[in-house]
Amino acid sequence: MVRISNNVLGIINIIAFILSIPIFVTGVWLSRQGNTECARSLEKVFVAFGVFLMIISIAGIVGACFRVSWILCLYLFLMFVLIILVLCSTIFVLAVTHKGAGKALSGRGYKEYRLGDYSHWLQNRVNNYEKWRRIKTCLQYSKVCMPTIGNHDASNAPAHLFYSKRLSAIQSGCCKPPDWCNFTYVSPTYWNKPTEAELPYTTTDCALWQNDPNVLCLDCESCKAGILDNLKSTWKKAAIVNTVFLKCLTVVYAIGCCAFRNTRKDDSWKRPPSGFVVQ
Structure with missing residues (x-):
């Protein structure tokens, strides 16, 4: 039988x-x-x-x-x-x-991200030169920093419209300078730096920012933190799927x-x- x-x-x-x-x-x-x-x-x-x-x-x-x-x-x-x-x-x-979460800012639609807020194991992953080089290549290829509002080009968006936009963790960390750098907004991917004397001394991210579309803040700690926040969100969803x-x-x-x-x-x-x- x-x-x-x-x-x-x-x-x-x-x-x-x-x-x-x-x-x-x-x-x-x-x-x-x-x-x-x-x-x-x-x-x-x-x-x-x-x-x-x-x-x-x-x-x-x-x-x-x-x-x-x-x-x-x-x-x-x-x-x-x-x-x-x-x-x-x-x-x-x-x-x-x-561990780790974005910090909400007054008058901003996006959050700011700091690398030190995340677990040491995750920090070590993005601080490895070869691993970060591969991640950066992916970011450049995906054109994640291409400025859009909805489905429209936003390269000439006014400041108030940009500041109210809900950016992803990666866009907030990699595609613009951190708010604490006090840069002057020109366009979503172009910002005027303050003088060297006016730059905050607590972070190197302000000095690393470049208006080159292929560079921007892709080497910043805020970018690495944005990647980790995105990874954290994805992994938590994966943990739920894994449980099922x-x-x-x-x-x-x-x-x-x-x-x-x-x-x-x-x-x-x-x-x-x-x-x-x-x-």
């Missing part, structure tokens, strides 16, 4: 295998089309996850549908490793994203255990009893 748990496990892994195909294809496509650091980093993630999902789903399909106990055992081991990885990554994300995913994995793992137990029972029925000789 065909066991229900085997059928359910087989269906779940068939769906997982189908999903792994577009994930893997996306990674291959990025490897051929991507000519930036952003595309190359995404390519590795998609390819690795697609291949792992293919392997684990194939093991689940073969073990459940063809009732091969040793393959089901391998499948359960891989599932257990995946559950541990997801659990550890979720705990880690919550641990490193508990972990519950689903636990259910599938329980179904897999039932299927493995059923397969072992069927194998024991197929084997002749000890001392019995088949003629």
